[in-house]
Amino acid sequence: MPITNPAIRTRFAPSPTGFMHVGNLRTALYEYLIAKSLGGTFVLRIEDTDQERYVEGAVDIIYKTLKTAGLVHDEGPDIGGDYGPYVQSERMDLYKPYAEELVKKGHAYYCFCSKERLASLHKDGGVEGGYDRHCRDLSEEEIKKNLDAGIPYVIRQKMPLDGETTFHDCVYGDITVQNKELEDQILLKADGYPTYNFANIIDDHLMKISHVVRGSEYLSSTPKYNLCYEAFGWDIPTYVHLPLIQGKNEDGTVSKLSKRHGSTGFEDLVAQGFLPEAIINYIALLGWCPKDNQEVFTLDELSKAFDISGISKSPSVFDYDKLEWFNGEYIKKMTEEEFIEFAKPELSKFPMITPDLYPLFTEIMQPRITRLPQISEKLAFLLELSDYDLELYVHKKSKTTKESSLEMLNIVLPMLHEIEWTKDSLSECMTGLAEGMGVKNALVMWPVRIAASGTAVTPGGAVEVMLLLGKEESLKRIESGRQRLSAALS
RNA sequence: GGCCCGUUGGUCAAGCGGCUAAGACAUCGCCCUUUCACGGCGAAGACAGGAGUUCGAUUCUCCUACGGGUCACCA
Known part of the structure; x- marks a missing residue:
């Protein structure tokens, strides 16, 4: 984004503590957005005047966080600028x-x-x-x-x-x-x-910062700042104080967001499977509201829509559920290629999911997860067939019983042996069977899916489960289920 | 404790003197359906309390309550 108004300058001035709290990140985001929405300059300055609190590598974390969050600064220690140095100790x-x-x-x-x-x-x-x-x-x-x-x-x-x-x-x-x-x-x-x-x-004066943006905890020291500016005879900057971000305690009360509320560091959130774009989108809306109530924003859209008048005064509670929802939205927006790339770390745990199965994998997983690690949770049954309870074969809504399940497995198993292992033939095989017998699809699908997965809930249905498992493993598991049912019922 | 700030459903929040007080997340119900999701439709749920100002207050003023912030040779 080009700088069109040199008079507008904001700065993010973190101290290198080795940790980027989401509160700090939101401050950085708003500073970035104020600058960009007004065609101004966003400056990064490192505040390391406390010798005792120096942390090795902390500055790199700041660079890395800003970079992955997309908050690109126009001036800073690493890229220079006309108002350097940008590190206070220098x-x-x-x-x-x-x-x-x-x-x-x-x-x-x-x-x-x-x-x-x-x-x-x-x-x-x-x-x-x-x-x-x-x-x-x-x-x-x-x-x-x-x-x-x-x-x-x-x-x-x-x-x-x-x-x-x-x-x-x-x-x-x-x-x-x-x-x-x-x-x-x-x-x-x-x-x-x-x-x-x-x-x-x-x-701030020397760097010609026009908008001093910071947390509301600085509200009470601002008069002292002003007296100082006046003593020097300097212009007073425009102040933009931001409401605090709080966390919800177990007893329902709220207090300043901290570790006990969950992850509060950007890196931690990312490690848990939250996408940087989703985190940014979510925290942008924590304390700010656009004119038209839009919810999903790219950083670029935020830069255009941001307006100081939309910032609220009251503190807000960090809601992991909503962050999770945003994350799911961003995951759903991915193309298949992006999703596969994103899922790579999880995918490597499932050798049976070969590239030819990627479209199927994407189809069933993409709409079902809100965070990356959920993939292995939801697909755990692929790796190992549990010693599941036979009661799983009983499903009221599908009208299945252990007896009906055994009957269906007895009928379907030989048929499955004969067919080609594709979505269409598997599907036709079972729906055809159901139709021929004059029963609901679920009556045959349910026991097959249970036998193949050993679990009540699976992403996708019987067909998808069997496709992921492969023919050999599927037949083995269904046969095993058949035998267990048979033994239990005789 | 002094000072400062805040208070609309469980959460994020719109509202800026006149509205049946938006929307989103979460919750619940229904539909779709091969389980679960996704998607669609719908439901429930809020102006902290009390005085004023006003023809009329969620909106303006004051008080109370509650919450938060701040009172370092930390940032």
Whole structure:
């Protein structure tokens, strides 16, 4: 998709934790869609300012996820761009001067408080805003003395003590908070690294990000961002805060989506047989609704239809059932070639399903599965005939009994020996028999299918089961069923 | 606890002062049928509660309840 509006720039700024939570992925998706729907640029920036949380290979997971999800970025660490570097740890020298500029302007200050002192503040409880602003009004001399003495320091933002701050969010509207509620948050850590919040502001500004899109958990720190932008005299970006994704607990309550609700990582979902397109389609609709209520979307269609006004404010519950439905829809849309390719890993477990059987395999499996692993579950009977219960031969609706089943098998078995093993001849053989005897098809089909499969439910009917099994194995199994019935009834 | 945000069927959700309150998933029933699916048809199921504003509130305001988020030298 061509970039037609250079002023529109969004960014996905994950920290490399080694795991792509679907919540993060949805944020990335919306950032991508906002940019693309407006003809803008989608930027990838890696936020690795936390040295202690570095995870080997985590950045590769981010690239890989975005790639398989189809969220192609226009600028990023791997492809460059005019606003690099795109990895925060490579921009380290950049932040400190900005923090110092704020100190000079009187919007920030040096803080020499030890971690121990802060910890005791928190423990004693009740300190407004988490910090008592102990160092806020140190004299020039004291600051110089401490600096010269090499006492470690951080730089904190100096919040106004009174008044209020209002910001506008595209989703939540105007939000106002009292300035006295705002903490003098740390901008620059003692190790010289910026905090996430500060690095974000600087990078978003420098990278000319027009729309800051992020989860609603950042709503409460946004006023602090604005005060910072204003202190620098910078334009404030357009904010788009997204509602959270929650998970349903066993007791029916909901809470932030986490492992205990099931898989929440993109990779995990894919490993379970969910298609990237289905995952993307589903999460696009978790918190956003198109004007016309369309449900199934390609990424390209989403890029055209997406509109910020369709984003909802209330949190939504991740529904695995609906994801499953989407997955089934995407599977049903595949061509035979695509389906076979998709099913390859499962297909390899069934040597009897030779390429000449692929059309049949596709015909019976494609409409029946919503996830890949279901193939081997539904076809397990092919590999081994279970020691099934003879009661399976009794089916009320088909009016079959063990006696009728034995009778039918006795009649049909010799006939099957004689015929060609094709769909038409098998079908004609059995329906012809039923017709000749003046009975319902099911009366002969049911026992044949049970004997051949040993299971009550199979994808496809007797004909399909026998075709997959092959003539030799089918006859063997039916003969076995016949003998067991015969022994049981005599 | 302070502050901020939210609340339409089990779930996702449309709605933006006047509707028999859409649609989708899930559930249930019927049809199709060689079991199960697919497909088709149909059913059940919701505006958290209370005050206002208004001729009229799901929609606007306030309060209550409930849910969530946030209060780190994490991001």
